Amino acid sequence: MHITYTAATTAAPDSPNEDFFAVGDGWALVLDGAGRYPGESGGCIHPVTWIVARLGLHLSxxxxxxxxxxxxxxxxxxVEATMADxxxxxxxxxxxSPGAAGAIVRIREDRIDWLVVGDCAVVIDQGPKGCTSVIDDRVDHLPNAPIVEGQVRTYSPAYVATVRNKPGGFWVLASSPDVAEHALVGMLPGHPAATRVxxxxxxxxxxxxxxxxxxQDVLALHDSTGPDSLIRAVREAERxxxxxxxxxxxxxxxxxxxxxxxxxx
Structure with a gap:
């Protein structure tokens, strides 16, 4: 089995990039920093970029x-090592406390393992069998969640404090190792189990x-003009x-x- 990798990352306009990715021998990961809410320090002196980088280093x-x-x-x-840092x-x-959403995939000869926490995604292309997508959308299904209207529509920090990394709420990789037990995890057996992930x-x-x-559209666009084309497509759609x-x-x-x-x- 031979695995090749393509990747791209870019910051939102006029902002530091709080995402992170890494690849290794049969594995890959993506992190998306879960930043501070307006007026809240989260009890931490470090920038989100530092937290994401440390977590990415330890995961790798x-x-x-x-x-x-x-x-x-x-x-x-x-997570324990990042907390110690x-x-x-x-x-x-x-x-x-600031943290990160994350997605991890590990491909072996006989299986593919994945783990997803927060609003990252894993998509497994099985060729004629189609795509399997794994997205942790629990943050989008919180009961009676109050949305604050402003420059950015978001949940109120006071509400988030009651549901973040709590049963019945949503989870991010931050300051609780127990989050690992609440991640979306799965395994696809057999080989070849996928053509692309x-x-x-x-x-x-x-x-x-x-x-x-x-x-399928996203993967086709990637195959035609590479990973940077997905970022260009996002920015064009946003604008x-x-x-x-x-x-x-x-x-x-x-x-x-x-x-x-x-x-x-």
Missing amino acids: SCLSQQPEQPLTTIVRSA HGSTCDLSDPL LLCSDGISRLTERYGLSW SDPEPQRWRGKRHDDATVVVMRVAEA
Whole structure:
């Protein structure tokens, strides 16, 4: 089995890139920083870019050095290591402590494993069998969630503090190793189980969630002109959107995509 990788990432206009990606021997990951709410520090002195980079470093190390460990174990170890990196400067008990959404895929000879937390996505192309998509959309199905109207439509921080990393709420990789046990995990047996696997942040998945493309459309666009074309398509759709305020979340967001192509050796 031979795996090749293509990837692209870019920040939202006039912002630092709070996304992160990494690839290794049979694995790939994408992280999407879960930043601060207006007027809230989250008890942490570090920029979101620092948190995402540290978490990405620890996940990459664990995936490379512990290839037989379950992905939930790897995530737990990486979150614990990231928490230790904060030292005593940060109050990680704050429910609004910055963190990240994440997607991880590991491809072996006989299976594909995945783990998704927060609003990242994994899409597995099985050729004639079609695409299987894994998206953690629990943040979009919170009961009676109050939306604050402003420059960005979002949930109120006071409400988020009651449902973030809580049963019945939604989960992000931040300051609780137990999040690993609440991730969406799965496995696809058999070989060849897939021809391509796509991982992305929601800056890319909005092509399907907001702008009407299918995942087959997204993969076809990638195959024709590469991963950067997906980012260009996102920006064009965002700029052409006649009513961007109808969406919850930012008009523009950091956008990251990794595609793993699987072939016989």
